Amino acid sequence: MNEIKPPLAQIELVVGDITQQADADIIVNAANAQLESGGGVAGAIHRAAGPDLAEACRPLAPIRPGKAVISPAFRLPNSYVIHCLGPVYGRDEPSDTLLANCYRNALLLADKQQVKSIAFPAISTGIFGFPKEKAAEIALRTIKSSIPSLQTIRTIRMVLFDQADLTIFEGKLAQIIE
Ligand code: AR6
Numbered sequence: 001m002n003e004i005k006p007p008l009a010q011i012e013l014v015v016g017d018i019t020q021q022a023d024a025d026i027i028v029n030a031a032n033a034q035l036e037s038g039g040g041v042a043g044a045i046h047r048a049a050g051p052d053l054a055e056a057c058r059p060l061a062p063i064r065p066g067k068a069v070i071s072p073a074f075r076l077p078n079s080y081v082i083h084c085l086g087p088v089y090g091r092d093e094p095s096d097t098l099l100a101n102c103y104r105n106a107l108l109l110a111d112k113q114q115v116k117s118i119a120f121p122a123i124s125t126g127i128f129g130f131p132k133e134k135a136a137e138i139a140l141r142t143i144k145s146s147i148p149s150l151q152t153i154r155t156i157r158m159v160l161f162d163q164a165d166l167t168i169f170e171g172k173l174a175q176i177i178e
Contacts, residue, residue, distance in 0.1 A: 009147045011140070012157040013173060015166045018121045019048040021159060022077035025115035028068075028106050030123045031083040035061040035069070040126045045081060049074040057083065065092040066101030068109050080113060082106045086124030089131070096138055099124055103142040110153055117155040122165060132165060136172040144176055 018027055018041055030041040035057035037046035046053055052074045060069045065087045073081050084106050087098040102123050110118045122139065124130035143156055160166045 009153050013169050016159045018159045019044050021119040024117045024119035026080045026110045026118040027078050028120045029083045030121050033062040041121045049076045066098040068105035089129040099138045100142040104146050107146045111150045114152045119157040119159050132168050136169045140172050140176050
């Protein structure tokens, strides 16, 4: 019997702002344990979503490193926000596993919503200090290994903040795809 399999999800790398990904069903927040606003990605997401986001997040907090929880997106142009707590580099161990858990847990949670697309920032590579080369390798390897388990997600976008970060991710993706 011939089984028709749907196409696998594609990985996209772009330079941009995570709050401006109107065509992504879900965006991922590089959150803090309390799921409050803050600097970096979390600050930008909470500002763009409006105060209802903090209200919706309160009963979901606190979360541990590697975990992912979901909320509505309020004023953002997306359907949901998935909040992931990345490891603080040098403090939360094993940092590689905890960072990989963020990507895997976020993808599985997104797929449960039966949506098609998700956009990630480079979790832990800002205030939490994770080295970017290493973070890129973990992010892309984990995304790649999660793809066969996904039922509805077809686009997984990494939104990098600048050209230098994009170059790091492009280099790693080329190695990993080979
Ligand atoms: N869009 C895409 N990427 C961004 C944006 C944006 N708007 N803003 C920053 N980046 P960070 P973390 C990049 O610090 O390291 C917060 O205060 C940034 O250049 O947001 O996981 C939370 O409340 C970096 O490469 O997240 C936590 O306390 C990457 O996104 C803590 O920071 C992640 O930077 C989380 O730290």
